[in-house]
Amino acid sequence: MTRRLLWLLGLLVATSRVTTAQDSLPLATLDRDVAMRLTRIVDSAGSRGLPTEPIVAKISQGVFFHAPPDRIVVAAQSVVARLEEARIALAPKPTQSDIAAGENALGVDGVTRTALQAIRSTSPNRPVAVPLGLLAQLVASKVPLARATKIVTDLIKRGASDPQLLALGNNVSADVVHGAQAMASLDVRLRGLTAVLAPVAGVSAAATDPGLASGSGPKKP
Amino acid sequence: MSDAERDPVLRRALDELRKLPPADVGAMRRVVSAAAAARVTPFDSDPGMSSPRRGRSVRVWMVVGIAAASAFVGFALRGAWTSRSHAASTAASSGAPSTAPSIVRTAASTELDAAPVQQPFVFNNSRAHKVFVVGDFNRWDPTATPMTRSSDGELWSTVIPVVPGRHMYAFMVDDSLFTLDPNAPKTRDPDLGAEGSIIIVGRP
Known part of the structure; x- marks a missing residue:
């Protein structure tokens, strides 16, 4: 009796699972x-x-x-x-939204697993969907991957919040849509953002250094 | 010493319970009290339980139940304790204050940060009769998210929950015209090659 009941229960669970998966697919x-x-x-x-x-x-x-x-x-x-x-x-404990954001970023030509690891190691205990979105959008806007990764990780280290990262990404995107070069827009937008961020010892002033964004400034040691 | 504690098997179960972290003592007391109250002895009046052998069998199952419950409670508490300790040590190693409130706040903010955000979409088209927004957030369903026309007839808008991250979307005008957002960057899907507009969504 119990065995039959368990069998029926198992069948019900299995059926509902398949039905759910198929219902969600077009x-x-x-x-x-x-x-x-x-x-x-x-x-x-x-x-x-x-x-x-x-x-x-x-x-x-x-x-x-x-x-x-x-x-x-x-x-x-x-x-x-x-x-x-x-x-x-994004190991060791990525959330589902982190994994989804990582997948989206990896879909942008040029974004690598190493870049994702750099962001995760900079922000091990926080969701990284927005930083990864910013990274992906910068790279998609033709900012070189190494530079984009450094900008994002330095901003996180300097305490930039998700809304600030979000605003940076969307502002640069809007500037590009209206004809600006991504790097030039990034220079300007970064100046505005880093002006309100506290400097942190041991973090290179990526955002305050226009050369870092544009590639035309003095090289950091 | 209570009856429950005189029984050697129950005593072992109680000893196991005592080893657990001192969380939710009330729940443990309730489990032990209920078990003690439900103990079946050969002297019970229920004829079905009058056989000592039967009574012993039920008692053994009761003890197994208590042991299983205690193990479950123990694992749950130990897991919570371990993860809390891990979070505390991680917070400490990252230089953050390791007080309990900060851990709770981090966990709460993590859940909050991953929750969908009310995201507005606006589209300018005075000649359209109906406009829908489509994107990965609504599984590209062209009928899922209608937009509302403004009173002056120029703008179409809607606000929908979208999880934080980078999303691809477009507008469907009059059921058939697939239109990118002129105010957003566009991208080409890496797998299907289709174009779409891009937005990064996060908590404002």
């Missing part, structure tokens, strides 16, 4: 084989403790843009690979 327009492959990708990632929302969002994006089914599968697999890489880079 599989209606895809053929059965592709739908099953995508469901397996999402379920497998979830069972390994990875956030599944970025994968579902990518599949949804593929469906929205009418991408070829095989390309959607490859895209979903790429997201999983980046999620894995982000989780490793």
